Amino acid sequence: MKTSVRLSLVASAALALTFAMAAPHARADDPGITPTSIKIGMIGSLTGPAAAWGWPTINGARMVYDAVNAQGGINGRKIELVVEDEQCAPPMALAAAKKLIHRDKVFMLHGGSCSGSILATRDEVLANEVPMMILVATMDKIVQEKPNDYIYRAFLPGSFDGKIIADFIATMPNVKRVVVVGHADEHAGARYGTLTEGLKKHGVELLGLETIETELTDATAQVLKIKDAKPDAVVLVGRPAASAVFLKDAHRLGLDVPMIGATVVDLQDLADRIGGTDALKNMYVVAVYKGPLGSEAMTPWQEMLKKYYPSDKVQASSFLGTSGALAVVEGLKKAGPDLTRAKFVEAMNGIQNLDGGPMACSLSFSAADHDGCRTGVMWGVRDGKIVVIGDRWKN
């Protein structure tokens, strides 16, 4: 008898455990909306291998919502955020999205630092007709694959990056042969397609693709191999640390052709890592911001971050999510006081030439095109200083 009591206890505990995962589901007409609040779910890599892109980018977006709330919110509604971790792992990201959509019943989502994991949530988001603003994931097909009526992006997607680089190279005198150096990950993969296409279109010969590890300790083999190929320029599609290692070794081994970096890296950050701009003399980088950190254009945003998140380090990745939040705020404002998801989507599709905040681009969305940011700026190093070279290579 005693054991059977114990047994039923255990059985009910097991059931309760599983029930804890379950919850009664009731459908609200306007999920996530009350007269005084709008609930937005944020997903980011707060822990795990991409944690460096987690809190910095989230807080860069969050500060915009904080500022809006400080001014009384949008149409009387304050923005309420629920932040979930995805650990850069697709199953976790999918769980986070499902939790936010079905359990927390958010009005919309804003998130995604890892392309791979946010891609896993795509079907779920579209099937539930939840508007979503991408945080920093650059892979094209997250937004550009059809059908997509709900997912938006407000910063430069990877493919534009590749195209801008190709166009830039086409305008460089005497550059006919280039080598591409980069990782074998989805981050770099997003760029290779348009890059090779663009180079082909401009009649620039692509000599080869050299792989670097994300945890590169040394690039001697790659640099020597590239020197052997005698390219006129090198395209570098690497994460900051690996790029720094590559550039340092290229400098040491006398590979002094022009190098063009993707948006993944930031010149100031590279200079900090390498310790000086010597190795960057011939380096150009596609930049997304209006100016380098500390420049006049960036000051208000840096101030804003310091105000709301004083313990955050101001770094190149800090403001990547800011333009997305600005677009969301604009969409919510335009959607009017009787907010619904459909109205919000309609409002988003109507946004034209909205200032991208820290971003160099202005944001324009349409029903057919949800990638709102298409302009990148070329930065380079002149006399040890980072200067803006121009933006005429935009789309």
Added chain:
Amino acid sequence: MLDITGLRAGYGAHEVLKGLSMRVGKGQVVALLGGNGAGKTTTLSAIMGLIPSQGGEIAFESNSIQGQPAHRVFRHGLSLVPQWRELFTDMSVQEHLELGAIACASRGDLDARVASALDYFPELRAHLGRRAGTLSGGQQQMVAIARALTARPKLLMLDEPSMGLAPLVVRELGRTIKRLNEAGTSVLLVEQNMHLALGVASYVYVIRAGKIITHGPTGDFHDEKELFHSYIG
């Protein structure tokens, strides 16, 4: 000097010693005889602290050493030369001798300790540089005993030292044990080789199924055959 009363020990749930009592007096050579599986090695392992004992009492020079780990038991002056010798195969004979005294407080007289150990086994002098793994069985046994001797134990416990050795070597071993004893070391000898045991021991215990079934001065055990049958059962 060594007093064991009601010792119970074994491996996990399997109890091998079921209340074993025996003693070794100062300056004595005591033999513990018994068949396979009687609990001879278990007794030595329990004394030495290699396995935990589950009951009873082990005292050495009136101090309880029960429950102490091997390295603590060692410091009381007990050394065990195990059945499988447990040499360091890749280390030289010289290193073995030095290692024997490595845990002793006074290592200033290391050379003297090594030299006096070698006095018992002059044959080893020729092999000081050789790795223990390359020595013959008899030489390995010598290294094992010599290693124990450099610690200058008060009580030396030998677990079947004759195992696998040629008769001539066994006879030599018997003489060495006697010399050791004359130099003041007490010896607890565990053996299946009755001839050797009765030749050197002054007192004999017979163990069967984890208990002492009979004991007495060696003189009481004239008939080896009878003694043999007593523990084979």
Added chain:
Amino acid sequence: MEIATLLSVGLSNGCLYGLVGLGLVLVYSSQGIPNFAHGELFMAGAFLAYTAIVLLGLPYFLSFLIAVVGIGLMGMLLEWLAIRPISLHRSLGRASSEVAIVLATVGLAIVLKGLARIPWGDSVRNLPTAFTTQTVTIGGVAIATQRLLIVAVTLVLTVAISVFFARAPLGKKMRATAQNPTGAKLIGIHTSNIYSATWALAAACGAIAGVLAAPLIFLHPDMGTRMLLKGFAAACLGGFGSVTGVLLGGVLMGVVEIFAGRYIATSMMDIFAPIIIILVLLFWPQGLFGARRAARV
């Protein structure tokens, strides 16, 4: 010229692999387990040095020392907290075996990585090099001073550790314990303390590699994962036995890797370590450098 450049880099990378591998070999030969948390000790060493140099502003070599000693103590603590309880169970005949310890080291690796993310997960960090001069030119080959330091430290350390094992009482006790724990107990060696000391020494080796490598790469909680595989490969080549064997294994690994990357395909460099591990363990389980496997019964 090009060959010389490749060699110089391959050699210094190999020294790092060798150092990491050495830590693995020390623990393996004493307890018969591969320490999956070793990469995280490498990482922790780099971060401790970072804390000392960048956050506390201490001089480089003092910070180096702090990192090595600190991580050594940490290795000891880990052994005491996570490994010893399992070995105690084992000696009681109660639990499992080495696999339990292996899984514990896997657990430790995850925990250490997770802990490192709390303060340092938000961005990548930089450790300054030991010398302000970045490169020197020797015979027309530009070599990073940090790489020279790596080779020098590794050589000194290898000699020091070899001497330590041959001469020092603690080194002899460690060897004795590794070869025969029962025999060691019988001559009064407190084997548990020896395991702690072994972990401390192994962790210190990992920390040294971490501090040396950090200026060349970057500081990140995941930085140890790749290094662990390369250290394993070095240890396999060296036969999991001798100090010089693992160093030679590391150097071979570093040199072959860089030449393969240069002359075959750079994408190969990522996969070299696991291939070496598989080939060596399957076909030359004694390793290439004839090191005797530490005898453990």
Added chain:
Amino acid sequence: MRTLLQNNLVWLFFAGTVALSFTTDAYSQYLMNLVLVYVVIGQGLNLILGFAGMFAFAHGAFMGIGAYVSALLTAKLGVSLLVAMPAAGVAAAIVGALIGFPALRVSGLYLAMVTLGFSEIVQWGIKHWKSVTGGPDGVSVPAPVLFGHRFYGDYPTFYIVVVVALAMTLLAQAIIRSKLGRAFVAIRDSEIAAQCSGIKVARTKVLAFAISAFYAGIGGSLFSLTQSYITPENFGFYQTTLHFCIVIVGGAASLAGPIIGSIILTWLPEVLRNAQALQEIGYGLMLILFVIFAPRGIAGFLIDKGILPRERFSLRRPSLPGRSRPAPQEG
């Protein structure tokens, strides 16, 4: 009553999941699907680790092979899931058998490292064989169409997953109780003794690897259905660690162990969502605590307490695979 319950716990578990599926929201249902996926993989790892006593550190890779074979067959060639899923299992099993051959040459921890190296190579292969696998971009998995019905969403997927998971669990039970299962245990306890009693050790070992990999392959195929999108990053060392946690925490060498482990390890990270730093550390800590304090896992504890039935195959002594030590010698 008690024995009736006890003897049908497996059935009860699956019946319970079906009953609960009527009350869940999509989020809970997704987690429940994941639990069932990990039950399949856990049973497979348990067969080789808990029963056959071999240390295979490659189930993330086997799972990846299964997921990719199934996803590519359905997405690119339009093959029915009814064919693609067994194909995924078989593909993983073939590779598993190939990895099993080294197991005849090296054992214990060397085997762990060989299998670990192998799983690195598989991940690298998936990443770099772009023309087939899509490289780091991954593959999106179409919703399967079975018997004219499109199984899209968490609830329809659940019906596929629960049926397969139940079938695989029953198969595991059958294997464990068969001659083969006894051969596994015999090899684990003593290879020499097993050989003496006429067991073909080499063949049994390779078979153990193949069967275990088959489970992981099927699990991978199911996993791809729950995710609808897969990338190489899914199937790395971290994944393998998760499988080990499932078996160790749940309890090795017991049929109930992987089920308990899967529930806990899917549920716990979700509970810890708000304690972000703990999420990652949680796995590691749990692994350490269990191997130290409860090496037989939760199932072992429940069996000792008489709550779970002591199965014919369950162990008297706690045991994990490893180097067998010679029994202490008696004098």
